[in-house]
Amino acid sequence: MLTSLSIKNYALIDDLQTDFNKGFTIITGETGAGKSILLGALSLILGKRADLSSLKDDSQKCIIEAVFDVTNYNLQAVYQQEDLDYEAQTIIRREILPSGKSRAFVNDSPVTLSSLQTLCDRLIDIHSQHQTTQLTDDGFQFQVIDALAEVEEPLVAYKVQLKSYKSLQKELKKLEDFQAEANKEHEYNTFLLQELIDAKLVDGELESLEEEYETLDNIEAIKEKIGASHQLLSDEQIGGLAILTEVKANFSKIASFSQKYKELYDRIDSSFIELYDIFTEIEASEDALEADPNRLEVVNNRLQLLHNLKKKHLVLDISELIKIQNALDEKVGITENLDKNIQKLKTSIAKQETELNALAKIIHSNRSAVIPTLKSQLETLLSELGMPNAQFSINLKAASTFHSNGKDDLEFLFTANKGGSFKALNKAASGGELSRIMLAIKSVLSKYMQLPTIMFDEIDTGVSGEISNKMGAIMKQMSKSMQVFAITHLPQVAAKGDTHLKVYKEDINHITTTNLIAITGEDRIVEIAQMLGGKEVSASAIAHAKELLN
Structure with a gap:
C-alpha cells in the first residue's frame, strides 16, 4: 500500500508531504484545484516520461517520492528479476533536473524507467473513465478468469514446460538449418577428410x-x-x-x-x-x-x-594439417549423425507437447468451470450499478497453438440492452458504462487475489445519486482487503471514505499554490454539504451531509 507521498517543485505544488492510511481514502476538491496534479505526480512515480513543464521553478529540481509497504505483495521475485534490493518499506523517487534530465531510484538505487514501470505496475493502479483499454486487453481478461479458476500451480508448471519446449524447438530449427547447409558441403568435406586420412599424417x-x-x-x-x-x-x-x-x-x-x-x-x-x-x-x-x-x-x-x-x-606444417583433419572428421561426423540427433529432438518435443497439452487441458477445464460464476457476479454488480440488462458472453475456446498462458483463446463480449447483440466491450459500452464494468471486475478480483493500491479517478462522473451510492459501497467493500483511493465530485461516494483528503488552491504573494489537507469532523461535514448544495451551505445540506456520513 501507498503509505506516504512527497512532492516538491511540481506544477503548482511547492512542497507537499502526505501520509496515507489503509482502507478507503477519498480525495475531493473544486474543479481546477489540482487533483490532476496529484495524479500527474503519481504517474511520474509509475514511470511516465517527464519534461521541464513539470517544474514549478525551472531553476530548481523537482522531486517526487512515494513510500510503499509491500509486505503482503510477494514481490521478491520481481525485485530479483529487475536486480533491485528488496525492502518491505520500498521508497521510489523521481527527480527532474532543470536540464530536463530525469532520474529514477528504488531504495536509493538508480533504475531504468522500464524497471520502474515493471515494479510499479504491481504497486498501484490508476483508473479513470478514459483509461478502460485494459478491459479489452487479452492478458487482463485472462487475469480475471484465472483469479477465480485457481490455476496458479498448473500455470507455473505449464510455463516452465513451455520454456523448455520452445528451447527444444529452437534447437531443432538450428539443427535442421545446419543440416541443410551441411549437406551441401558434406561430399566435399568427406573427400578432403579421406585425402588426409589416406596421407597417414605423422607430426614431425x-x-x-x-x-x-x-x-x-x-x-x-x-x-x-x-x-x-x-x-x-x-x-x-x-x-x-x-x-x-x-x-x-x-x-x-x-x-x-x-x-x-x-x-x-x-x-x-x-x-x-x-x-x-x-x-x-x-x-x-x-x-x-x-x-x-x-x-x-x-x-x-x-x-x-x-x-x-x-x-x-x-x-x-603437418601439425596444422592434423588439426584440419580432426575438424573435418568432427564436421563430417556431426553431419552423418544429424538425422539421429534430429529424430531424438523430435521425440523429446513430442513428449513435451503431450505434457503441455495435459497441463493446458487442466487449465482450460478450471477456466471453463468458473465462467458461469464470473458472469453471474459481474451481471449482479452491474445491475446494482444501474445496468439491469447488462449481459456478458465469455467464450473460452481451445486454441490450436500454445500461448504463453495456456492453450486457450478468450473473448469477452457484452451487451447493455435486452435483445442487443453481443459485441466487444469497447464497442458495446459507453465511457460511463465501461467505468462501471471496470469497477465491477476489480471488485470481483479483490475477492480472489491481492490487488495493488487502486485509485479511481472520477469514474462516477455522470451517474445518478442512487448509483453513485452503490459505487461508493462497492469501493468501500473492496477497501477491506486492499487500499482504495477515489477522486470524486459526488457526496454519496465521498461520505463512504475512511479518510477524506481535500485538494485546494491558495494565493501566496500573488503566486498560486496547490495543497492537500486531511479533513475530519465539522470540516468534513461542511465539505460534503458544499458538494451537495454549493458554497452557500444550508441547514438542509448540513443535515443531508450528516445523514450520508452516518
Missing part, C-alpha cells in the same frame, strides 16, 4: 623425411667425405688415432711425476676415448651408406604429397 614426419631425402640425394659426396675422414683417422703412420695413441703412451710414463702431467694424461686419455668413439661411428656410417634410388623416389613422392597438402590447405 616432414623434418625427418627432408633429412632422409638430403642424405639419399647426396649419397656419393657423403661417402667420399666419410671415407676420407676414416682414412685420416685410421692410417697406421699418420692417422689421428695412431698419433694420439703415441702421445698417450708418452704421458703415461710421466704422469706419476706431477699432478700437472697426470691431469694432461687424463685429458689425452679422454680425448682418445672420444676420438675412438667418433672413429667407430664414422666406420659404421661408412658401412651403412648405400645408394638406394628406389627409397629416394619413395621419399621424394612422400614429400611432394605433404607439400601439396600444405599448399592446398594453406598451412605451414
